[in-house]
Amino acid sequence: MSNQISRNFWKIFLTVVAICGNLYLPAPAFSQSDIGIEFKDKGQIVNSLSLSDLATVAPAVSLKVFEIHEKKERIYKAYPARALFDKAFSKQWGKAEEIVFISMDGYQASIPVTKFLSHDAYFAFAHDDNSPFTMTNILQNNEVVQLGPLYLIWDNMKSKVLLEDGASDMPYQVKSIELTTFATRFPNLPPPAKASAEIQHGFLLFRKHCMACHTINGEGGGKAPELNYPTSVVEYIKPEYLTRWIENPSSIRHNTLMRGLPLEIPNRTKVTKEIIAYLKAMSKAKRSPKRQDIH
Ligand code: HEC
Structure with missing residues (x-):
């Protein structure tokens, strides 16, 4: 009898261990819809919004862009950047000098605020056809890269200036957005x-x-x-x-x-x-x- 109990105990114990083990498998953080995007102003965190919060900021649009990393047209689901900044910072963001975007892979795009005032930027969160949110980066030896949680894109189809800018100002895997001045940050x-x-x-x-x-x-x-x-x-x-x-x-x-x-x-x-x-x-x-x- 006591053997039976101890066998059952071990069976249950091992099942629990197996379930927990599965739960703790390292899932890529960007596949979770509740990951928080951090918003900072000169080093201080001023807001943290989950991807589901972002949906309430401004209605998502479908935007066709020339995808510079792939040299072809692509349609993304995206939120307009200015509306997002208005909500996450305050309308004062337009008076800042520089916005630094920190990506999960270490990339840090530092972009002058003026570019966001003179061109339309968007934060893409999905492909329009709902295929996996990745891309084959031909500028990076055809590496398949994750784009989420957020990918900064520009309404570039009709803009020679934006097309000539290359891919530098198009960070993917963006997890943190910071208002700053170049001289204090760097x-x-x-x-x-x-x-x-x-x-x-x-x-x-x-x-x-x-x-x-x-x-x-x-x-x-x-x-x-x-x-x-x-x-x-x-x-x-x-x-x-x-x-x-x-x-x-x-x-x-x-x-x-x-x-x-x-x-x-x-x-x-x-x-x-x-x-x-x-x-x-x-x-x-x-x-x-x-x-x-x-x-
Ligand atoms: C998208 C990311 C990226 C950008 C943008 C980039 N690099 Fe690099 N760079 C790399 C990587 C990754 C390596 C290491 C590559 C390797 O060892 O094959 C590298 C290596 C180098 C090296 C060789 C260093 C060494 O000791 O081997 C030099 C020099 C360099 N980059 C200069 C530049 C300059 C100048 C620019 C701007 C025109 C630039 N890079 C833009 C990613 C980048």
């Missing part, structure tokens, strides 16, 4: 104040095309290697190879996950030259990364 990225016009322009181009993935002096995105500290890439990569790397990385390293400078942008040679001028200037302005910005 104090060690700008070149010395007296730097030449070429270097200053190279810095703007670096902000636009590189810093979402890379850090300089520890500041920027955490998706790719630091480029300046303690040894700058201009010190250990031969100049002609650095140029080639920026313009066409897969001509150097097979299967690399770095995308080159967008093919769409005009004056690519000049752009590369200016970015390298900025990198050279920073190699003389090394600062030890203080905070651990990268995850």
